[in-house]
Amino acid sequence: xxxxxxxxxxxxxxxxxxxxxxxxxxxxxxxxxxxxxxxxxxxxxxxxxxxxxxxxxxxxxxxxxxxxxxxxxxxxxxxxxxxxxxxxxxxxxxxxxxxxxxxxxxxxxxxxxxxxxxxxxxxxxxxxxxxxxxxxxxxxxxxxx
Amino acid sequence: xxxxxxxxxxxxxxxxxxxxxxxxxxxxxxxxxxxxxxxxxxxxxxxxxxxxxxxxxxxxxxxxxxxxxxxxxxxxxxxxxxxxxxxxxxxxxxxxxxxxxxxxxxxxxxxxxxxxxxxxxxxxxxxxxxxxxxxxxxxxxxxxx
Numbered sequence: 001x002x003x004x005x006x007x008x009x010x011x012x013x014x015x016x017x018x019x020x021x022x023x024x025x026x027x028x029x030x031x032x033x034x035x036x037x038x039x040x041x042x043x044x045x046x047x048x049x050x051x052x053x054x055x056x057x058x059x060x061x062x063x064x065x066x067x068x069x070x071x072x073x074x075x076x077x078x079x080x081x082x083x084x085x086x087x088x089x090x091x092x093x094x095x096x097x098x099x100x101x102x103x104x105x106x107x108x109x110x111x112x113x114x115x116x117x118x119x120x121x122x123x124x125x126x127x128x129x130x131x132x133x134x135x136x137x138x139x140x141x142x143x144x145x
Numbered sequence: 146x147x148x149x150x151x152x153x154x155x156x157x158x159x160x161x162x163x164x165x166x167x168x169x170x171x172x173x174x175x176x177x178x179x180x181x182x183x184x185x186x187x188x189x190x191x192x193x194x195x196x197x198x199x200x201x202x203x204x205x206x207x208x209x210x211x212x213x214x215x216x217x218x219x220x221x222x223x224x225x226x227x228x229x230x231x232x233x234x235x236x237x238x239x240x241x242x243x244x245x246x247x248x249x250x251x252x253x254x255x256x257x258x259x260x261x262x263x264x265x266x267x268x269x270x271x272x273x274x275x276x277x278x279x280x281x282x283x284x285x286x287x288x289x290x
Contacts, residue, residue: 047206048198048230057193061186064289084229084250085193089289105229108253144209144234 004028004073005097005119011038011051012075012127018043021142022127023051025074027059027091029066035059041142050142051075052082056089067091075124077104079143087112097124101132102143149173149218150242150264156183156196157220157272163188166287167272170200170219172236174211180204186287195287196220197227201234212236220269222249224288232257242269246277247288 001009004026011024015038027035037054040046049057052074067089075097078086083105086094093115099106106116132139146154149171156169160183172180182199185191194202197219212234222244223231231239231254238260244251251261277284 041206045206046202047204047234048193048202053193057191059192061190061192061286063286067289080229080232081226082229084225084227084232087225087229089192141206141208144212 001121001123002073002095002119004033004071005075005095005121005124007033007036008051008073008075008097009121009123009127011036011055012124015039015043015051016127016131021138022131023074023076025051025055025072027055028071028073030069034062034066034070039142042138048081050079050082052078053085056085064090071095073097075121076128077102077106077118078109079104080108083109086114093117095119097121098128100125101128146266146268147218147240147264149178149216150220150240150266150269152178152181153196153218153220153242154266154268154272156181156200157269160184160188160196161272161276166283167276168196168219168221170196170217172200172204173216173218174214179207179211179215184287187283193226195224195227197223198230201230209235216240218242220266221273222247222251222263223254224249225253228254231259238262240264242266243273245270246273 016022020042021039024038040049077099161167165187166184169183180203185194220242228250
């Protein structure tokens with residue numbers, strides 16, 4: 001597996017070990033990880049810190065020029081919130097672990113000029129499948145269902 | 146002015162007084178404000194806590210059924226991140242103070258079935274115009290420009 005997707009998956013596993021929602025992300029600028037994060041709904045009672053948002057938050061305030069040279073790696077297809085954030089900051093490329101357990105706003109991202117790559121990684125799928133079968137209500141809460 | 150938009154404007158003014166970006170929001174459930182917030186970029190170094198996000202975060206974890214009965218009041222037209230969040234949680238109605246100083250994703254919201262009302266409130270416009278003329282770089286950072 002790609003080293004950055006691997007780092008995102010490590011974040012997802014950290015979230016799972018904490019009893020949280022196992023979705024992780026890293027923000028990569030010119031080959032260097034500048035932000036790592038995972039979903040914090042359970043851990044911090046947060047409704048905005050999805051994995052992607054947490055990675056961006058942990059990267060801190062960056063000038064637009066930096067975001068425009070970044071790639072966001074995330075274990076799961078980005079929901080409308082996270083996709084909107086990618087569009088807001090002009091992140092040009094997103095690498096997604098899988099979109100089998102949840103299909104996010106990949107079409108919207110592409111329509112706005114974001115390059116979207118889906119790795120279809122079995123480890124990412126298995127982790128989400130396990131979580132969803134264990135805590136379906138928590139998962140539904142996270143995606144507003 | 147509508148009492149809820151007034152409460153959102155009070156949040157925006159609080160942000161301005163703190164040296165921050167003066168955008169405020171309140172989340173209203175069946176006539177009761179369940180979350181208040183304002184942009185926290187400066188105050189908390191946050192890249193995700195726009196006014197709308199902060200109000201949702203302060204409302205805490207809510208079941209989908211609650212979001213579906215909410216109205217979000219915000220002083221400024223919602224950016225892609227905040228619009229995506231409104232779509233994620235299925236908030237059916239958004240009341241916007243103004244969209245003269247920034248036009249957000251109102252078309253996307255409408256396309257996804259969200260009712261969008263623009264109050265075109267002069268106080269909201271003036272506060273943003275003052276802020277943008279005072280701190281144009283900070284404003285550009287907030288909208289990814």
